[in-house]
Amino acid sequence: VKDDPALNARIRQFEIQILPHVPDLCRIARRLGVTTSDAEDLVQETCLRAFRTQDQLRRPDAARTWLFAVFRSVFLRFATKHRSTASASSIPLEVLPLPARWDDAREAGLEWATLEDVRAAILRLPLVYRETLLLAHVAGFSYRELAQILEVPVGTVMSRLFRARRLVREALRETSPRACSVERRR
């Protein structure tokens, strides 16, 4: 067992910079559709990789963005290996057209939605939209940070977020009593 001051300092730095983000990594991993056990494994592998490559982190204030980029890399490798989860890169970006009218996607009223409905709607999203939505809402990244993590232009981040939210709203609308009553009237 080593009592190496430099190594201990490195571990202490890891505790400060990386460990506080473990809960959000877990939440995102779970909502990406993996089991609890796989989510924990993915997060652990992410953190170990982050520790091994800690010297690549030039700016401490960018630790969170960098860590989630590492996580995404670990997750995509897992997703490719386990074909149960589609690889984000395999999903075409333009699977959904932008709405002709903004009103279509922004009808008022979500009072019927339960969190279970929301969870189901998120889990039904294509992975490319789901990961963007989760990184924005759960991890709270800005468009610029999302662009860095996802390795896409900011405009692509914005269109993915827009489509993800539209899909969630449409899924919620399908589960709403109002939608059901409309269906019945027809």
Added chain:
Amino acid sequence: VTCHDALTAMDAYLDDELTVLEALRVQQHLGRCASCRQAAESEAALHSLVAAEAMQEAPPTTLQERILQSIRAETGAQGTRPRRPRRSIPFSAWLPRGALAGLLLACLALPGTGGPADAPFAGDVVARHLRYTTSATPDLDLTTPDASRLAGWLHQRLGFAVGVPPAAGRGERLLGGRVSTIANRPAAYVLYEGEGGRRVSLFVARRWSRAPMEESEESIEGVDLYTATLNDVSLAWWADRDRFYLALARAGTTDLRGLAVLCIRQRGLTAGAPVGLTEAAAGLGGGPGKGGSGSRLLTQVHG
């Protein structure tokens, strides 16, 4: 700003991606257009639902320790239990007495008033305060009266600990918080609401700068407190250890001094602080505009 402009910018507006000026223009439009306001409220509800749903997931509390153990095993490092992140701040990192006064006074000027146009962050935070608090449903990422939960949530997102008093200076109740910015730096935003819908905002960021020495108006338990009024909004700010605090309200600065006392006392207390803080809040009931010098405040706190 037309309806089309406002709706096109809606996601960026709700995601806090617009400049302050753009956000204010959208907000101004929402104030006079019921249709767009309804769309904005619906969209904001969707944002909140998505965030709230994912936050329901409770990660295992032992995972962080397991990860540390793996690292120790891999590196052969010594240590049986994780050390907590060191929070002590080197003396040299402290701002000199009154330093923030210069910083803030320099920054209070908005563009066009002769102040430094590249640092109008007081105007920025006032605009954010108005934006977050103007609508009936405040623009928050997490709505909760639970100070501990909000503090944990903010810590996870910002990467630094934020002490959240469970009530503001006059006992205003905690509504919730969100991630925001001060001068383009990540900041916690905490919102309180009192009787009559009176709202008090608190921004907390990592301290970041030094500035010329100036005398402060008062000192609370060794922490210099500064106050000002900008566009009918009262501001109070102070730096305590490695944090910079900025409180805003439409009420007088007395309320903000009370909140400053709570924040300053909170860092000096250990577990069980919320009870003492709530009691302190109840005892700091000076009304808006009553003046209230620092010494009077200290008398109330210590009396």
